[in-house]
Amino acid sequence: MTAMGTLLKRTSAAVLGVGLSLNTVSAETYMPNCYIPAEGNEKIIQYDAKEGPYRVALVNGHTGIPWREQMIQSVRAWADRPENKETIGELRVVSTGPDVAAQIAAVDNFIQAGYDAIAFIAVNPTAFDAVVRRANRTGTVLVSFDNPVDNDSILRITPNWVDFETIKAKSVLEQMSETSGRVLEIRGIQGNSTDRDRHIGVEQVLSEYPDVEVIEVVGNWDTGTVQRVTADAFAVHGQFDGIICQHGCRGVTNAMAAADHPAVPVGGDAENGYVKAMAGNQIPGISVSVSPGMGPLAVRAAVALLQGESFPSMANLPIPNVETADMVAGTHYYPDEPDTFETVTGYAACGEDMVFTPDELRTQTHASDS
Amino acid sequence: MRSSGIFKTQGRTLFAWGVFAILMGVFLSVHPRGASLGVFTTWSNQCAALALLAVGQTIVVLSKGIDLSIGPIMALANCIASHLVNGSPSEIAFGVVIVIATGAICGLINGLVVVVGKLQAIIATLAAGAIFTGLALLVRPIPGGDISVGLSDAMTMEAFGVVPSAVLVMLGAVALWYPIRRHPIGRSIIAVGSSEAAAEASGLNVARAKIAAYALGGVFAALGGLFIGFQTLSGDPSIGLTYTLNSIAAVVIGGTMLTGGAGSVVGSIAGALVLRTIGSLIFFIGLQPLAQPLFEGTVLLIAVSFGATRLLKIKNRMEVFQ
Numbered sequence: 001m002t003a004m005g006t007l008l009k010r011t012s013a014a015v016l017g018v019g020l021s022l023n024t025v026s027a028e029t030y031m032p033n034c035y036i037p038a039e040g041n042e043k044i045i046q047y048d049a050k051e052g053p054y055r056v057a058l059v060n061g062h063t064g065i066p067w068r069e070q071m072i073q074s075v076r077a078w079a080d081r082p083e084n085k086e087t088i089g090e091l092r093v094v095s096t097g098p099d100v101a102a103q104i105a106a107v108d109n110f111i112q113a114g115y116d117a118i119a120f121i122a123v124n125p126t127a128f129d130a131v132v133r134r135a136n137r138t139g140t141v142l143v144s145f146d147n148p149v150d151n152d153s154i155l156r157i158t159p160n161w162v163d164f165e166t167i168k169a170k171s172v173l174e175q176m177s178e179t180s181g182r183v184l185e186i187r188g189i190q191g192n193s194t195d196r197d198r199h200i201g202v203e204q205v206l207s208e209y210p211d212v213e214v215i216e217v218v219g220n221w222d223t224g225t226v227q228r229v230t231a232d233a234f235a236v237h238g239q240f241d242g243i244i245c246q247h248g249c250r251g252v253t254n255a256m257a258a259a260d261h262p263a264v265p266v267g268g269d270a271e272n273g274y275v276k277a278m279a280g281n282q283i284p285g286i287s288v289s290v291s292p293g294m295g296p297l298a299v300r301a302a303v304a305l306l307q308g309e310s311f312p313s314m315a316n317l318p319i320p321n322v323e324t325a326d327m328v329a330g331t332h333y334y335p336d337e338p339d340t341f342e343t344v345t346g347y348a349a350c351g352e353d354m355v356f357t358p359d360e361l362r363t364q365t366h367a368s369d370s
Numbered sequence: 371m372r373s374s375g376i377f378k379t380q381g382r383t384l385f386a387w388g389v390f391a392i393l394m395g396v397f398l399s400v401h402p403r404g405a406s407l408g409v410f411t412t413w414s415n416q417c418a419a420l421a422l423l424a425v426g427q428t429i430v431v432l433s434k435g436i437d438l439s440i441g442p443i444m445a446l447a448n449c450i451a452s453h454l455v456n457g458s459p460s461e462i463a464f465g466v467v468i469v470i471a472t473g474a475i476c477g478l479i480n481g482l483v484v485v486v487g488k489l490q491a492i493i494a495t496l497a498a499g500a501i502f503t504g505l506a507l508l509v510r511p512i513p514g515g516d517i518s519v520g521l522s523d524a525m526t527m528e529a530f531g532v533v534p535s536a537v538l539v540m541l542g543a544v545a546l547w548y549p550i551r552r553h554p555i556g557r558s559i560i561a562v563g564s565s566e567a568a569a570e571a572s573g574l575n576v577a578r579a580k581i582a583a584y585a586l587g588g589v590f591a592a593l594g595g596l597f598i599g600f601q602t603l604s605g606d607p608s609i610g611l612t613y614t615l616n617s618i619a620a621v622v623i624g625g626t627m628l629t630g631g632a633g634s635v636v637g638s639i640a641g642a643l644v645l646r647t648i649g650s651l652i653f654f655i656g657l658q659p660l661a662q663p664l665f666e667g668t669v670l671l672i673a674v675s676f677g678a679t680r681l682l683k684i685k686n687r688m689e690v691f692q
Contacts, residue, residue: 105653108415109412126513127602130519130601138408192512
């Protein structure tokens, strides 16, 4: 059995070598200011160039999340633009829900159906090794984003979460009136690697402020939960001098309004409701965004890979952010859009064509294929 | 009555395979690649875990029981596999044995609660399922772990480059069951499911037969969890969610009577293949995979209704018990 396993492993490795070449030469990769090679990344991903137009698939997992819906709308809007219609011959979007086996089946089906590239958000980032090897056998380009898979033989795109939360925490602490006091840290879903990395980012900044006391609570990235735990923290500890929230931060501004909490610096996400409340109530602080524009970036990277461009195996994204003093209506928040609208519609640092207007997204009414 | 009953059972099995053959024909004509080894491998990989669970569920149903914990057992086995089925060949072999033993023990617990505790199977196995899910979450709170890549390749690619290994896995499940079926244990499982009183009167050990059916069901559920591990190379405590209902649907489509005593694992495998092929068809026609539970539920309801039409024809209630 093992002899057979080793043999199969060798064969697949040999086949892999034909379809794509992996090397560790740190040559200039595609748009390095947008797809920033991650620290310590040495692997380069490159495939043999193919003629277009390409058949591209987007496989989403969880549904019913506004960020995901906007991400799918952005991908469709981008693929719909005249300049991209020529290269993308076909775009299929599917959402498979929380069942990892269904998601693997969907990716496998696209591989078997001969799609050129598949961009996906993994439900379970540890479950895709076998799929990646099957894709490499057939020469299908896979791009994993948002929740990067544990496999460095494909391109993975994600923000650097440590840096992400460092930017936020630094801004909050610098805007505080004193370098001492009490800070509330509102964390995400426990056990998730994103929450772990973001917490490390906060800890790194706080290590420079020995006189600041930190109270940690868990908000699960959910506005309702964040509001409840923030209100509880106010009730137990009284006032805070600064608040650092990972996601669902409209819950913080809501809780502050309800408790008449003084306008201390708050660091949070880029959902319209939160940014609107920050600007409207003149709460000092910062909005840091992980944009649904990551979807179109992943699809654009997939197309570039098909055209023979090279990428780092792990690419980090720019981190758009804006402090309260600089917030402008119609640019950083939208009075007429729902609270869940992600105000940063795309990554401007990656090109003007990667940003979308709310109207452009709204025309993509069908978030998923029907 | 007896001879026509046997004919009826085999007719149902043949019917399930007939439906499957038609669906497969449509699937291959819709598929952009058509019939090729790669397409068969992908398809059979999607079928194998459910087929294994369907076999397990069939054995329980044949004994006139039902196992609502079969999905959770599968998830627990998958999570344990993600800790143990890796490393050296002997470690892998040890891991596989432990995973299968876990399934057997879970099934045994189900059987004991039903037989000794005299609880209804639906309630007992539903509650046990919650316990097994809890254990799976303890074993692996978030998805992850490792499963031997070599073994995974051997089980999910093609054997000798010509047959998808997953097809051999499903054939192996049948090959595993038939000797048991011919053994006194297997015969008493079916006898008990057919008529408990008659089996008791004939001197068969009813309790032992029922417990054995649940334990065997647990073993096949564990094999299903192992196979999912080969597909995902990791463990996931939530993996079993949809499998319990699907395994029952496969059993019903395959022609096994939910009232016990009559049916075949070969039919249930056809049922599993029908469900999975419908899933693939939905995908390639362009419908959302999320619509699949709707179709599965509808198919299950229709299949159960067809099974119940027999009751409408009965003039004398006593016929049911003959």
